[in-house]
Amino acid sequence: MTYSIVARDPATGHLGIAVASRFFAVGALVPHIHPDAAVATQAFVNPMWGVEGSARLQGGEAADTVIADLITRDGGQAQRQAHMIDAKGGIAAHTGADCIDWAGHCSAVGVSVAGNMLAGPQVIEDTLACYLNNPDKPFADRLLLAMKAGEAAGGDKRGRQSAALRIHRGQDYPWLDLRADDHADPLAELERLLSVAGERYLLFAEEFATTGNFSGCPDRTALDRAIAEHEAKRQSDGVTSRSFASLP
Numbered sequence: 635m636t637y638s639i640v641a642r643d644p645a646t647g648h649l650g651i652a653v654a655s656r657f658f659a660v661g662a663l664v665p666h667i668h669p670d671a672a673v674a675t676q677a678f679v680n681p682m683w684g685v686e687g688s689a690r691l692q693g694g695e696a697a698d699t700v701i702a703d704l705i706t707r708d709g710g711q712a713q714r715q716a717h718m719i720d721a722k723g724g725i726a727a728h729t730g731a732d733c734i735d736w737a738g739h740c741s742a743v744g745v746s747v748a749g750n751m752l753a754g755p756q757v758i759e760d761t762l763a764c765y766l767n768n769p770d771k772p773f774a775d776r777l778l779l780a781m782k783a784g785e786a787a788g789g790d791k792r793g794r795q796s797a798a799l800r801i802h803r804g805q806d807y808p809w810l811d812l813r814a815d816d817h818a819d820p821l822a823e824l825e826r827l828l829s830v831a832g833e834r835y836l837l838f839a840e841e842f843a844t845t846g847n848f849s850g851c852p853d854r855t856a857l858d859r860a861i862a863e864h865e866a867k868r869q870s871d872g873v874t875s876r877s878f879a880s881l882p
Contacts, residue, residue, distance in 0.1 A: 636660055636676040637749025637757055637790065639765060639780055640719055643773040644744055647804065649719065652777040654797040654821055656751075656790040661798025661813035668692035669804045670721035677733045677750045678713035687718060697726035704728075715739070717746040736791075742766055747780075753788025760787040774801060774810060774828055782821055797821050799828070809839050830877045833868065837861055 638653035649672045651665035666673045666684030671691030675683040683704050690700050697720040705711045705728055717727035717739055725746045727739040739748035740758050745765055747758040764783035768776050777799060785794070796813070797820035803809040812827045814820035837860050843850035851857065868875070 636664060636715075637747070637752055637761065637781075637784055638664060638674040638676060638717075639745065639747045639761055639777060640672050640674050640717055641745040641765065641773075641777065642672075642719055642723065644769075646773070648773055648801055648809070650773055650777050650799070650801040652781045652797070652799045652824075654781055654785065654789065654794065656792035656795045658796055659813070659815040660796040661800070661811075661815070665798060665800045667800060667802045667808070669802060669806060671719060672802075673716060673718040674748065675714070675716045676748070677715035677730065677737070678710060680708060680710065680714055683708070683714065683716045687716070691718060691720045694721060696720055696722070697724040701726040701728050715748055715750050717741070717748040719744070719746065747784075749784070749790075751790055751792060753791045756787040757784045757789055760784055774799060777801075778821065778824055778828065785821055794818065794820055797824050799824050805842075805844055807842075809842075810836070826876045830875070833864065833875060833877065834861055837864060 636655035640651050642649050649667050651672055651674050653660050653664045663679050663681050664674050664676050666688040668688050671688055673684045673687045687700050697718045712730040712732040715729045715733050719725055725741045727748055729737050729739050733750040736752045736754050737750035740762050747762045749758050761780045761784035765780035796815050798813045800808050801810045812824050814823035817823045841851035841857055
């Protein structure tokens, strides 16, 4: 009932997952990311594949070892689908024999795509091809562009309802975490949210504290200047804000 892409940005090492489904709030349970590892768990979802799997990958276990153990221990594995990237870049995927057609997975270096209840194999094939064919796009845009290619190829055969985009930049907390939980065009809504995030939020995110810098940047001077410059440029370019925020 879902298709997703799990990827590591080759230029930065950042990890991201994008997912879409004809299911409510797909972003709540599918994506699981640690600083160096990521798991997407879907189909007749078992959240523990993501919770335990991502923690074990972060601890240094190989993706194929982890997924083999999850399959062995889960009595419902025939209805599960998951794919993951470990800390060394290894990829492993599982599509259970009882996942609803069409279901399957594919991968390339640094990226994995998997889906179930899809219009056909072209959904994951086009998602992967689009990602690989756009290496110069910013990571978030590249993930969303790939997902839209999968949607154009048929996507979830039942329709659309929710989507999510999560990116980590080497920390346990996300640099970006966007969700459209119940929407007629969830991927378009994620694009809107990404645009709004770029107006201010992502500028803040550059100054967040990290494990190597507990205080982050407590002086707002440079941040406030960057926000003002960004807003001035947006207005000079005639770009209208897509935010729904209101003023008092």
